Amino acid sequence: MDFAVVLKAGFMGFALSLGVLLLVFYVAGIVLKTSDKYFLRVFILACIVSFIAVYAYLHYKIRVSVVEQAQFFLVGCIGGWLGGILFGATNLRKFFKRTLR
Secondary structure (H helix, E strand, C coil): CCHHHHHHHHHHHHHHHHHHHHHHHHHHHHHCCCCHHHHHHHHHHHHHHHHHHHHHHHHHHHHHCCCCCHHHHHHHHHHHHHHHHHHHHHCCHHHHHHHHC
């Protein structure tokens, strides 16, 4: 088992997840002027958009540019995505709420 592939994919999933979360909250707060009371709805939307982005990345990476150990890459990327969602829900909650004001 190659732990380097799992770690690399985990960091990619984490970064992609947080990047999409930040982008969705920025668009919802600054562009659409969504209020603070709709935090949970915006967070669920951001999680769905983040999952679609990770799925598209995995589809591209595994299908188009062939990865030798696809199962480990998939596990690492999904683990990083879940870690990014949990990090956003716990540690970045105040930052996301300030973005919606």
